[in-house]
Amino acid sequence: DQQVKQNSPSLSVQEGRISILNCDYTNSMFDYFLWYKKYPAEGPTFLISISSIKDKNEDGRFTVFLNKSAKHLSLHIVPSQPGDSAVYFCAASPKTGANNLFFGTGTRLTVIP
């Protein structure tokens, strides 16, 4: 059973506008949440993360919001750029010693110039 869900397989946004990618999770034991970005024929690369004790983390154009009561997190990209076009994976980790990650199915973002 998928513990981390990304219900939107794809998203198209105009350059300069905001991109909002959503993620839901079911396991209340998840303690840390991450977003990875993946280009074709490459491995995922880490983008931004948030601990369960926070509700927002910002890094340049990227902001992640966490709503623990709703078991929902989102990634905001402002302004969106054509180079942001990629597949974005949401991932979550329980509070264990091995950093194990549970991934969502991914959302393909296309930023239109």
Place this chain on the structure above:
Amino acid sequence: NAGVTQTPKFRVLKTGQSMTLLCAQDMNHEYMYWYRQDPGMGLRLIHYSVGEGTTAKGEVPDGYNVSRLKKQNFLLGLESAAPSQTSVYFCASSPRTSGSRYNEQFFGPGTRLTVL
């Protein structure tokens, strides 16, 4: 630094054949992982290792074996390949956790395996 490298990049096997995928990292990371990515499924953890000589099962371990004889290498073996193991395989590594800090995983470029 090369980061995480995977060998080979592509492979085609016939059902019943065996093979080993090699993962190497030069970041002196304690933890290493093997994932598979299938269409519509995201990445799923196969096996992982928290140190040299130790391995553990992930979400989907059946049909695979692993070994971590050296800290920098993590091998994934398929003893008798099946078409259901057609997938893209990713290796990752991360530093050891310390206190409440979470250390993100660094991924290799992947191996595309097809089993006919």
